[in-house]
Amino acid sequence: MFRDVSACNTYNYGDAHYWDARYVQEGGSDAFDWYQRYSALRPFIRKYVSTNSRVLMVGCGNAVISEDMVKDGFVDIVNIDISSVVIAMMKKKCEHIPQLKYMQMDVKDMSFFPDDSFDSIIDKGTLDSLMCGTNAPINASQMLGEVNRLLKPGGIYMLITYGDPKARIPHIKRSTYNWKIELYAIPRPGFHGPVESLAENLHLEPVRLTETGQLPADYVMEDPDSHFIYVCRKIDEQSVRCNQIANACIKD
Secondary structure, three states, rough: OOOHHOOOOOOOOOHHHHHHHHHHOOOOOOOOOOOOOHHHHHHHHHHOOOOOEEEEOOOOOOHHHHHHHHHHHOOOOOEEOHHHHHHHHHHHHHOOOOOOEEEEEOOEOOOOOOOOOOEEEEOOOHHHHHHHHOOOHHHHHHHHHHHHEEEEEEEEEEEEEEOOOHHHHHHHHHOOOEEEEEEEEEEEOOOOOHHHOOOOOOHOOOOOOOOOOOOOOOOOOOOOEEEEEOOOOOOOOHHHHHHHHHHHHHHH
């Protein structure tokens, strides 16, 4: 489990000072959505996240995905970011939207929230940012530990990333988290492949993974630089135990 050296440039994307300086320099210019817009993510979010869920958006930046989700019926979204500059900007911008809350917070320490606080946690590029920073494996482990702590049993952590299973599964498929993971591959915005390969809704089907959580050897991505969506469901261990006991009683 290493730093994403090949995907990173000289910037330390895991550092608050970098983001504060960047947002100050941009001066509240147009919003920027990493990777995918809500319109492309909507089928996945609506499939796994109910509109009345309490949602945590980690590393929100100045993206409009949370605003788009509110327009689509979501009623409770907490947005956090390490940059106090962008949080101040977003608080001012969205002060008229009661469904949205903005807080300055480091994803590696979200102790402000008690355990089992959220039904769903959405991450669009935040783990990637940590993987480009110093102490990447440690930072990633701290963040994912907090994500797991904050998720209610049965809750969903949706990770949207450039990282393929070789780069991300070692971090998220750990017994400590006990997550059931499904993977989707989605082409980059604006990607146009051969007409014959563009089967409608093909990317809306989960990718069949090997036992070790990797892509099959014969799997071919429509877009070689696709983004990946990992849907990680926190297993409700109490429900599992109850079902096991019930099944044992039936057999007896």
